[in-house]
Amino acid sequence: MSGRALQVLEFAGVLEYVAGFASSDAGRRAILGLEPSVDPETVQTRLTAVDETGRFLGAREAWALPGFPDAGHAVRRLAVEGSVLSPQELHAVGGLLAAGRVLLGSLNDVAAELPTLGDLASRLLAAKGIEASVARAVDAEGTVLDGASSELKRIRMRLSGAHNRVVAHLERCLEGLDERYRVPGASVTIREGRYVIPVRREGKRSVGGYVHDESASGATVFVEPSSAIEIMNGVRELERAEAREVQRILRRLADRCRPLSGELAQSLAALTEMDRRVALARVAARWNGSTPEVGGGPLRIRGGRHPLLVATGVDAVPFDLALDPDESVVVVTGPNTGGKTVFLKALGLIASLAQSGVVPPVGPGTRLPVFRGIFADVGDEQSISDSLSTFSAHLRNLQEMLQHANTSSLVLVDEPGTGTDPKEGEALARALIETLAERRCTAIVTSHLGGLKRLAGPDNGIVNASLHFDGERLAPTYRFSKGRPGRSYGLAIARGLGFPQQVLDRAERYRDRADARLDDLLESLEDKELRVARVLAELDGERKRLTTLDAKLEAREEDLRRVEREHTARARTDARRLLLDARKEVESAIAVLREQAVAADSLTEVSRAARRTVEDAARALQEPRPETAAPPAGEMVLTEGAKVRVGVAGALGEVVAVESERVVVNVGGVRMRVAPGRLVPAEASPGEEGTRSDARAPGRAGPGSWTAPDIEPVTELDMRGLRVDEAEVSLARALDAAAVADIRELRVIHGKGTGALRARVALVLERDPRVEGFESARPADGGYGVTVARMR
Numbered sequence: 001m002s003g004r005a006l007q008v009l010e011f012a013g014v015l016e017y018v019a020g021f022a023s024s025d026a027g028r029r030a031i032l033g034l035e036p037s038v039d040p041e042t043v044q045t046r047l048t049a050v051d052e053t054g055r056f057l058g059a060r061e062a063w064a065l066p067g068f069p070d071a072g073h074a075v076r077r078l079a080v081e082g083s084v085l086s087p088q089e090l091h092a093v094g095g096l097l098a099a100g101r102v103l104l105g106s107l108n109d110v111a112a113e114l115p116t117l118g119d120l121a122s123r124l125l126a127a128k129g130i131e132a133s134v135a136r137a138v139d140a141e142g143t144v145l146d147g148a149s150s151e152l153k154r155i156r157m158r159l160s161g162a163h164n165r166v167v168a169h170l171e172r173c174l175e176g177l178d179e180r181y182r183v184p185g186a187s188v189t190i191r192e193g194r195y196v197i198p199v200r201r202e203g204k205r206s207v208g209g210y211v212h213d214e215s216a217s218g219a220t221v222f223v224e225p226s227s228a229i230e231i232m233n234g235v236r237e238l239e240r241a242e243a244r245e246v247q248r249i250l251r252r253l254a255d256r257c258r259p260l261s262g263e264l265a266q267s268l269a270a271l272t273e274m275d276r277r278v279a280l281a282r283v284a285a286r287w288n289g290s291t292p293e294v295g296g297g298p299l300r301i302r303g304g305r306h307p308l309l310v311a312t313g314v315d316a317v318p319f320d321l322a323l324d325p326d327e328s329v330v331v332v333t334g335p336n337t338g339g340k341t342v343f344l345k346a347l348g349l350i351a352s353l354a355q356s357g358v359v360p361p362v363g364p365g366t367r368l369p370v371f372r373g374i375f376a377d378v379g380d381e382q383s384i385s386d387s388l389s390t391f392s393a394h395l396r397n398l399q400e401m402l403q404h405a406n407t408s409s410l411v412l413v414d415e416p417g418t419g420t421d422p423k424e425g426e427a428l429a430r431a432l433i434e435t436l437a438e439r440r441c442t443a444i445v446t447s448h449l450g451g452l453k454r455l456a457g458p459d460n461g462i463v464n465a466s467l468h469f470d471g472e473r474l475a476p477t478y479r480f481s482k483g484r485p486g487r488s489y490g491l492a493i494a495r496g497l498g499f500p501q502q503v504l505d506r507a508e509r510y511r512d513r514a515d516a517r518l519d520d521l522l523e524s525l526e527d528k529e530l531r532v533a534r535v536l537a538e539l540d541g542e543r544k545r546l547t548t549l550d551a552k553l554e555a556r557e558e559d560l561r562r563v564e565r566e567h568t569a570r571a572r573t574d575a576r577r578l579l580l581d582a583r584k585e586v587e588s589a590i591a592v593l594r595e596q597a598v599a600a601d602s603l604t605e606v607s608r609a610a611r612r613t614v615e616d617a618a619r620a621l622q623e624p625r626p627e628t629a630a631p632p633a634g635e636m637v638l639t640e641g642a643k644v645r646v647g648v649a650g651a652l653g654e655v656v657a658v659e660s661e662r663v664v665v666n667v668g669g670v671r672m673r674v675a676p677g678r679l680v681p682a683e684a685s686p687g688e689e690g691t692r693s694d695a696r697a698p699g700r701a702g703p704g705s706w707t708a709p710d711i712e713p714v715t716e717l718d719m720r721g722l723r724v725d726e727a728e729v730s731l732a733r734a735l736d737a738a739a740v741a742d743i744r745e746l747r748v749i750h751g752k753g754t755g756a757l758r759a760r761v762a763l764v765l766e767r768d769p770r771v772e773g774f775e776s777a778r779p780a781d782g783g784y785g786v787t788v789a790r791m792r
Contacts (some may be wrong), residue, residue, distance in 0.1 A: 002400070005376035005412075006036075009348040010308065017311045018358060021282045025070050026268070027275030036355035040370040044294045046357025049116040051291045053274075054281035054359075056114055063106070065278050068099035068271045075268060078254065079261040084247070085254045087138040093257055093264065094134030100267040101126035103274060120274055125267035130256055137253055144246045152245045159238040166195045166231050173197060173207070173225050181206055183220055194232050196222040284359035287311070291359050292366040298323040299442055303363025306346035307353065310361050318363070319343065319480035321465075328461040329436050329443045331452050333485045339467050339478040340446040341378060344412050347444055348376055351410055369442065373409040375401045377416070391419030398432060411436055411443035426451045437461040453485035571742035578740075638663055643682035646674055652682055664718070671730070672714040713741035718749045724760050731764050738791055739770050746789045749782065758787065765789050 019031040074089035111118030137148040181203025191212040209225040287310040303318040350360040377397035417425025653667035662673040777786035
């Protein structure tokens, strides 16, 4: 891997941005030390680890890595036999143990689901006993605490008393000084670790004792009086005892931790690795990167963006680049400021980041080969110290590429052949491109040279590409397109900048005719593509609108079905309640008859049949009964006068007429048209017939019984041919059935005739409280011969 190529691509700058997501100095150093790997297995392992960490974080939004100290130096010292750690170093070891314990608790729950995190958890160390001992002994400021040992606590208590006694004695000495020797505002102070009092120089003999220091002017000396020396020596002795006890405590703790030095080093490495993975996962989420597929085919990038543009908040235009198996070299042409150099660097950074274990800013479906070498010649690398011109510097870089590039290399070249004669430069660039294609290198070459646009061919592995440029606004769009060369727009830009027209006209005459025709063809193609894109955008908008309408229609249909279900349930509940009320009335009638003792034998049978009839009807209305398919009508002959039933368990009726697609049946005085498939022969099993004849046959009901003929609810009642009194009975029954079935509209066909039947229908409808209103049908639907009743 070329270090100079990574420098040109600004790889270190991207790592600096990524390292900003680390929470520790160790994690930051680990990220800054990343380098691309050339081993596919290593690359895949790194990316898988970051992907699993991202899944771990995605399920725990509030989770944060426990902070841990940079304890590397302390752990290395601990491994040295006989070493004693300072309080600060011991505190760092304690912090390391605490962080390892907390992280281990978090990772243990996901070890089976996320194996890379499970492996990391196996390297973490949790030693609660030692962690607690260290926490009791030292604090973050490096102080050995009184709780480290009972002896230390005892010594410090004595030391505190000794200090107080010394200070109190010196304050009395200071108060007893002659006014001539006293320093204004003086107080007990410390010099060379011993308590002293300030005295004027001329009074030092009067005070006596030992002079430890003097002021800058020499007028004041700091004296330890002779009377305080013995007390102060006691203080110093206690201080030495304290120091010995502190040293003993530190040695004891270091000896307890020393057997764990290797495990502590592993735990520190695991915490650092977790910090690195968390940072990489967070940056992948920040630039919406997807873990790419490693190897398995030629280069394929979906939704690629330059990492540094994303980092700085630029709304970068994503690009797609997919090479076919027979393609290896992409020649990108287009105008200046079109984004070619940024595109080139983005490609190099995406590949190098992925091989370093950093999920690059790419979309799903990206596949990246593992390149064993990445070479880049981008920008001006003129060197005064090496006496190299721009052209010579480019030649040196190209020479390195040609020496080492092969099928497993990624080669990025920006503007080859510039800085010299255009014809020679174009020839050199062409030879370079053809050589890279022959070696099957994956190469991206950007150029302005028109001759390079004609190199692409079906068999040579070279393909054209371009970055779009808005010719009207003279501004780049940064949209990448493979398979078509780009236009230079040099004269168009000059025209937009106000260049003299006569100069531009002369330049047009000097242009190569082949190049001019190619530019015209490209311009026409871009125009057509723009129109197609607009049409596709309109179609996409129409598709979204239709999708929204479909969703609304489905929601409305669901609402209608829900309302229908609610109404059906409510109608069944109301009908069941009415039947139960009817049962109560039957019971009342039976009670009256029983009191009158009329036909006692038949009364018992009639009571039982009446109760059973009402209870069966109530049960039938409690839950919807699935329809039973009727047997084919072909098994029976439908003729006028034939006895039939509507449905397998439906009402008994008589065929009145047979039409082409419908059969007119008279059921209980009500005529209705039904499909032939719903009719079955009237013959029933002996048991069923007996039951029906006992309970419901006309003319055979016992005293006090109630006969309720089965009436199929209809939406159209044909009463033509009936007498007025027959019509009134039929209409009343049809209204009853419509009310129970919750039918909202009933069409009554009475014909025009003399108008008597129509008048009786109007009278019945007007008196019935269940009818909301009625009116004659429209002329096309029967006019005055049909009355339409609206039910409440």
